[in-house]
Amino acid sequence: MAEKTTYSISELAKEFDVTTRSVRFYEDQGLLKPARRGQTRIFSSKDRVRLKLILRGKRMGFSLAETKELFDLWDETLTGNEKQLLKMLTILDNKRAQLEQQKNDIAQAEMEMDTAEARCREALADLQKRKRQQKGAEKEAPEPAEQK
Amino acid sequence: MAEKTTYSISELAKEFDVTTRSVRFYEDQGLLKPARRGQTRIFSSKDRVRLKLILRGKRMGFSLAETKELFDLWDETLTGNEKQLLKMLTILDNKRAQLEQQKNDIAQAEMEMDTAEARCREALADLQKRKRQQKGAEKEAPEPAEQK
DNA sequence: AATTTACTTTACGTTTACGTAAACTTTATC
DNA sequence: GATAAAGTTTACGTAAACGTAAAGTAAATT
Known part of the structure; x- marks a missing residue:
């Protein structure tokens, strides 16, 4: 078990140098789907990967909407x-x-x-x-x- | 004399597939500085090059402000x-x-x-x-x- | 002379991607 | 048990990059 499997919002924010506001916004837009323990968000390593992809997408000039499209499409594809x-x-x-x-x-x-x-x-x-x-x-x- | 030296706004817009609105906006933001004949804008081949650079910048994820910074800097550099x-x-x-x-x-x-x-x-x-x-x-x- | 076509300015509207503040709850620490 | 730290929702604000009228001018065409 080398990989950590869950992350808090601030852990992720710090690791990728974004604000928690941004992370919440990405969830709001349907790009991240963290679990909850009560109110608190619990991010999986899948979420972590997605965040990484979101940010790379941004560097490459993709909008959040475009990235979301890809995510959704990939999810559908898996079915x-x-x-x-x-x-x-x-x-x-x-x-x-x-x-x-x-x-x-x-x-x-x-x-x-x-x-x-x-x-x-x-x-x-x-x-x-x-x-x-x-x-x-x-x-x-x-x-x-x-x-x- | 192979190169055309002046262009109308719609010529440029058509060539690069942008709206005239965008072109005027770029001027507004100080990225283009077309000459005028009366009210009408007359774009030089330098303007054309700049427009090309603006659009490439956009594809690469640069904001207009960033691109303008580069333009300005380059102009200063020339002095x-x-x-x-x-x-x-x-x-x-x-x-x-x-x-x-x-x-x-x-x-x-x-x-x-x-x-x-x-x-x-x-x-x-x-x-x-x-x-x-x-x-x-x-x-x-x-x-x-x-x-x- | 009237109309079409291309161009202009002015100005308000819209979307994206957050920032920022307010007010509240939950969890950890002294 | 008080207080600080981290998290939450709600909501208004903002900058960027145009879109979209509205209303006018100027030149070319019929």
Whole structure:
């Protein structure tokens, strides 16, 4: 038994660096379904996984609604009628296309950042050069008399 | 002269499949700065590039404010004082880290989609199998008499 | 001249993803 | 048993990114 199986709301919040408010909100929107002991929420490791997926989804630009759709779909898929399964397969295909697009976007962004960085470094080198040149000039004519 | 140099709002909107409302909103937020002929906006190819960047940013989960920050910073950088240049370099570094995170996220997502797809296909194969078995059974005992 | 078409500003409405405060209960600690 | 700590619900507030009229202008077409 290496894995902890239940978590409090603040444990999860701390682990993933979100507020408890957010966690409750995700439950409200049907993305998490913690058990209860009285009023208190008790999160399972499944909930934990889902929270992780929610946050990754957000980083990838997915809305909560989109993520919920996927969760729901996957749950339905597990009940396993043929139509659901086929639907899931096509949706997986679509998501894959989305990921491809994102990979392209990232690659583009990286290239542009490369050229941006290069330009920055060039500009910096230029500045350094001018500084050195000025220092040389100062030796020829020291103290270039301030303008009053 | 291969490149068109000016665009109307609806040309851009159509090309990038956004509403004119969005384009005006981006201007409002300081992300685009089209020239004017009287009241009418005239977009340059620089504006076009920026719009492309805005939309890519959105796909990558950047807010308009974040994108604007980058635009502004880059503009300042072009004026080229040393502090700005160094700041830009560190920001580029941060963005690179963000992209790395996103690449990880995407890789994870792809793996999970692989296993998801596998499970789907397994489940489907299972269903097919049962269908065949049922057909076989029908031959042994045809018309399994409906329950009234 | 009248109409259509594209564009404009102004402004209120909407959805998403929480923040924040208030008032209350439950659980742990001294 | 008082008090602090963590949890709860309810509810109003907010920023972002537009949607959606409403009402007007300007240019091109019939």
